[in-house]
Amino acid sequence: xxxxxxxxxxxxxxxxxxxxxxxxxxxxxxxxxxxxxxxxxxxxxxxxxxxxxxxxxxxxxxxxxxxxxxxxxxxxxxxx
Amino acid sequence: xxxxxxxxxxxxxxxxxxxxxxxxxxxxxxxxxxxxxxxxxxxxxxxxxxxxxxxxxxxxxxxxxxxxxxxxxxxxxxxxxxxxxxxxxxxxxxxxxxxxxxxxxxxxxxxxxxxxxxxxxxxxxxxxxxxxxxxxxxxxxxxxxxxxxxxxxxxxxxxxxxxxxxxxxxxxxxxxxxxxxxxxxxxxxxxxxxxxxxxxxxxxxxxxxxxxxxxxxxxxxx
Numbered sequence: 001x002x003x004x005x006x007x008x009x010x011x012x013x014x015x016x017x018x019x020x021x022x023x024x025x026x027x028x029x030x031x032x033x034x035x036x037x038x039x040x041x042x043x044x045x046x047x048x049x050x051x052x053x054x055x056x057x058x059x060x061x062x063x064x065x066x067x068x069x070x071x072x073x074x075x076x077x078x079x080x
Numbered sequence: 081x082x083x084x085x086x087x088x089x090x091x092x093x094x095x096x097x098x099x100x101x102x103x104x105x106x107x108x109x110x111x112x113x114x115x116x117x118x119x120x121x122x123x124x125x126x127x128x129x130x131x132x133x134x135x136x137x138x139x140x141x142x143x144x145x146x147x148x149x150x151x152x153x154x155x156x157x158x159x160x161x162x163x164x165x166x167x168x169x170x171x172x173x174x175x176x177x178x179x180x181x182x183x184x185x186x187x188x189x190x191x192x193x194x195x196x197x198x199x200x201x202x203x204x205x206x207x208x209x210x211x212x213x214x215x216x217x218x219x220x221x222x223x224x225x226x227x228x229x230x231x232x233x234x235x236x237x238x239x240x241x242x243x244x245x246x247x248x249x250x251x252x253x254x255x256x257x258x259x260x261x262x263x264x265x266x267x268x269x270x271x272x273x274x275x276x277x278x279x280x281x282x283x284x285x286x287x288x289x290x291x292x293x294x295x296x297x298x299x300x301x302x
Contacts, residue, residue: 009183013183013228014183014186014259016183016184016185016186016187016188016226016259017184017188020188064145065137065141065142065145066137068138068141068174068181070173070179070180070181070228070229071181071183071228
């Protein structure tokens with residue numbers, strides 16, 4: 001099983017990189033962009049085949065290390 | 081006075097820190113990140129600046145999970161002092177020994193220059209040699225120094241007198257180099273024995289290098 005974890009700054013926490021990318025897109029005349037957020041993606045292969053257990057374990061990884069929940073949110077997608 | 085200075089792979093200010101504390105008369109030792117205990121006679125643990133683990137994942141994140149940090153936590157819980165400078169401050173927020181987090185600088189640049197700081201509270205050991213509103217000149221050198229804390233957390237910091245330093249200009253007026261909430265440059269924990277700041281007092285120990293204001297800071301911990 002593969003876990004795809006997306007980590008990004010929480011709503012309400014200013015994303016300076018997202019703002020800079022948005023600004024650069026503006027300067028390239030991509031005018032239909034409303035907002036840009038830049039995040040981080042972690043992809044991991046798991047030996048755990050039980051989906052519920054895998055989700056529990058990856059959630060713990062996010063809480064303990066992969067995300068800083070003071071400023072970041074995360075989503076987990078499991079792909080068989 | 082014995083000072084233990086933590087060294088991770090990628091730490092690069094440990095020897096400057098050692099020089100600074102030895103100049104003040106302390107006996108120092110380097111504590112390797114894989115050590116699991118800190119000697120009982122160490123009075124102060126300093127987490128020095130640098131780029132522990134290459135700043136991979138987030139600045140300070142991987143260092144915060146290393147064996148020595150459990151010992152640093154135990155050292156702090158016994159009431160002894162801990163100081164985190166720059167990357168050390170990031171490590172202390174990642175271990176939740178200090179509240180908040182350090183984000184990428186608002187304008188995304190690495191900033192390396194001397195900066196003025198205003199003392200917000202001198203009712204703690206670290207800044208005990210100063211008066212409130214004193215202005216000091218200390219170098220900053222960081223990419224992720226943008227201090228973030230939510231409104232409730234900020235209120236708690238002020239209510240408990242935990243805000244140590246604000247970035248300012250030479251006249252003491254607010255001047256924010258990196259987007260930190262309320263221009264905060266350093267904080268301490270509620271018990272006032274764990275201190276963290278982004279500026280480098282250990283690099284401000286000699287007039288010939290531009291400032292010796294760091295002496296008065298580090299002396300407070302002696």
